[in-house]
Amino acid sequence: MNDTSDIPVAAVVTDTRSEEHERSRTARRILTIVLIVLILLLCGVGYFLGKIMIPQGGPLGSRVGDVGWIRSIYGFGSNADQMTTPSTTALDPANGNIWVADPGKYRLVEYQPDGSLATLMDKSPATTPEGHFRLPSKIAMDRSGLLYVAEPTYGEVRVFNTRGEEQGMFAIPSPLSLAVSDDYIVVGTNGGFAITDKFGNPLQVIGEPGRGEDQFDRVNGVAIDSDDTVYVVDTFNNRLSSWTIEGQQNWIVELGYPQNQTMTGETSFESSAPARLQTPMGITVDNGGHLVVADMFDFSLAVFDKSTGEFIAKYGEVGMDDGKLYYPSDVDYDPIHDWFVVADNGAKRVQILTLPDSGGSVAAKARQGLSGPLKACLFPLILILIVLIVSFVIGRLNRRRRERAVAEAVRQDAVAA
Amino acid sequence: MPKTHDGGTASAQRPTAAPSAVGGGGMFSDPVVKWMAALISLLVVGFLIFVVFSLALGYLRPAAPRTFTEAKISEGQSLIDSGVIEPEIWRNQLMLLIDSKQFAVAQNLIDKGEGIVDDSWGHELGWMQAELYGAQGRYDEALVQADETQAAIMAEYERVLASEDVPNRAKAYGISENHGRISLLKYRIHIVLEDYPEAQRELQVYIDANPTDAGILKDLAAVKILNGDLDGARADYDRVLMFLPDDPEALEGLESIGAE
Numbered sequence: 001m002n003d004t005s006d007i008p009v010a011a012v013v014t015d016t017r018s019e020e021h022e023r024s025r026t027a028r029r030i031l032t033i034v035l036i037v038l039i040l041l042l043c044g045v046g047y048f049l050g051k052i053m054i055p056q057g058g059p060l061g062s063r064v065g066d067v068g069w070i071r072s073i074y075g076f077g078s079n080a081d082q083m084t085t086p087s088t089t090a091l092d093p094a095n096g097n098i099w100v101a102d103p104g105k106y107r108l109v110e111y112q113p114d115g116s117l118a119t120l121m122d123k124s125p126a127t128t129p130e131g132h133f134r135l136p137s138k139i140a141m142d143r144s145g146l147l148y149v150a151e152p153t154y155g156e157v158r159v160f161n162t163r164g165e166e167q168g169m170f171a172i173p174s175p176l177s178l179a180v181s182d183d184y185i186v187v188g189t190n191g192g193f194a195i196t197d198k199f200g201n202p203l204q205v206i207g208e209p210g211r212g213e214d215q216f217d218r219v220n221g222v223a224i225d226s227d228d229t230v231y232v233v234d235t236f237n238n239r240l241s242s243w244t245i246e247g248q249q250n251w252i253v254e255l256g257y258p259q260n261q262t263m264t265g266e267t268s269f270e271s272s273a274p275a276r277l278q279t280p281m282g283i284t285v286d287n288g289g290h291l292v293v294a295d296m297f298d299f300s301l302a303v304f305d306k307s308t309g310e311f312i313a314k315y316g317e318v319g320m321d322d323g324k325l326y327y328p329s330d331v332d333y334d335p336i337h338d339w340f341v342v343a344d345n346g347a348k349r350v351q352i353l354t355l356p357d358s359g360g361s362v363a364a365k366a367r368q369g370l371s372g373p374l375k376a377c378l379f380p381l382i383l384i385l386i387v388l389i390v391s392f393v394i395g396r397l398n399r400r401r402r403e404r405a406v407a408e409a410v411r412q413d414a415v416a417a
Numbered sequence: 418m419p420k421t422h423d424g425g426t427a428s429a430q431r432p433t434a435a436p437s438a439v440g441g442g443g444m445f446s447d448p449v450v451k452w453m454a455a456l457i458s459l460l461v462v463g464f465l466i467f468v469v470f471s472l473a474l475g476y477l478r479p480a481a482p483r484t485f486t487e488a489k490i491s492e493g494q495s496l497i498d499s500g501v502i503e504p505e506i507w508r509n510q511l512m513l514l515i516d517s518k519q520f521a522v523a524q525n526l527i528d529k530g531e532g533i534v535d536d537s538w539g540h541e542l543g544w545m546q547a548e549l550y551g552a553q554g555r556y557d558e559a560l561v562q563a564d565e566t567q568a569a570i571m572a573e574y575e576r577v578l579a580s581e582d583v584p585n586r587a588k589a590y591g592i593s594e595n596h597g598r599i600s601l602l603k604y605r606i607h608i609v610l611e612d613y614p615e616a617q618r619e620l621q622v623y624i625d626a627n628p629t630d631a632g633i634l635k636d637l638a639a640v641k642i643l644n645g646d647l648d649g650a651r652a653d654y655d656r657v658l659m660f661l662p663d664d665p666e667a668l669e670g671l672e673s674i675g676a677e
Contacts, residue, residue, distance in 0.1 A: 024449075
């Protein structure tokens, strides 16, 4: 056995240090290999998880032309709970949740932005013998969370809370479309539209049935802007108009050949309107100063300047594939996520789409990105970030404490010397 | 005990603090090692949390269809689960599964359907098996399966034709359309294998049964060009123009072989 007491101190320290150095080098090497293997493994597993998470059959690159496809919602749960006639949508201004009317099943269904089920409001004859849903033509939601349901067959606008309890109603003949703001309700009907207060008391009643300039033929789309400007889609006269809340017209534009004239033996369907729409239905206002109109038989979303009504662009391809449109009957803009929710009735789905220049903020884009599977990465990332920050702070504190201890030892040595 | 340079003893001067300063904490006294170990732990923990969250949020097992394809598959599956044994429904379901590259599920469905679905007339399951092999790149197996299925379709056709069945399906409708569809599958495989004479032969089989299919006639003309049969290609393009006047593809094809 060696007597280490004979070894000079410097040599012992050097030996120990070189041993430690060697051990550290080995540990670094091993950990580097472990880290590389782990990262490769995680990439591999992540790839397969990604394959599972990315839906089968979505559009290539999540785009169809200039239309971005976020996701489609076909229903929830088993096949029996898929939608049959998703005719109209409404967005919860608080969180962007999507309400869909499915008259075929007498239901209103609330979906979260990631497409999962939030609430099911079943008003079928079986569950609600008195006052079940018949054929809601349009739904809308206000900031207080009240849901307005236009029921043309009852001649009523009914008001519900999110638990499905009826809060009230007001009568109006054939309500076809609906928009609500903090102070007003606008209801489109067969022959015009009405502006009411939040209790349904009429403030303005505008229009009469017909084809004339001041007449309307089925107002299937109305929208209220943040400054209370009202936009009106006159479906069969194929017109779009803008009105003040006091009922003064700002502008009116032709959207295409009036459909009500094709039924009376006309042979020329030419129109000078650049949009060349056929059956404009739902309308919404985006953040970029545009009006977006869903056209059921043109299978398109048409964009107009909201201050002049000037036609800007038209988006959409016909088809059942995701990202394409198949008899779209309604559209809503969600400023929280900067996307459009389209009731794609013919394909029995609701699609979440993006259009160029919709004016969304950076925060809205971030929320848009985090509305899907990426959300699952959020918590681990936050956790890793917190751990890193805490480790860094503790490391700094320890270092400072050590430095202070060394300084104290030096000071004591100096005092002792 | 040996004296040190300054007269103290070695044991007194031996760096008692050295183990903690240099290596008392083992390899973890090296800050780089410490950080790497921490990073590895964080990655593992983070990944596990990600998986747990994905499961909890339903992203790994979505409860509802997310695309049109998934919706159609879900619809077909519920029909099959409810006991529907119509061959066309099974075929459509298999076609959707193959198109969406769910090969294992498709194979399971074919295995399940054998013995349940009576597809003796069109041999849908045999055709789908050949399509599945083709989609998986198992071309030899696909061609063998396709030949067997076509032979089975012909045998069934001849059996029914010779029978006294009233109404006689074979006399009323001719050979099952699936025979031609399988020829198209074989054509596609031969094109991938660059066996153009065989590809032409299969298309000819199809066209003989469907002489007015202008779309396939264009394919036949294109294959004939590859095989150097320019006169045959011209004749096919001319026939296409009989059905589809001014068809741009046919006109382009004629131009490519120097014909008017």
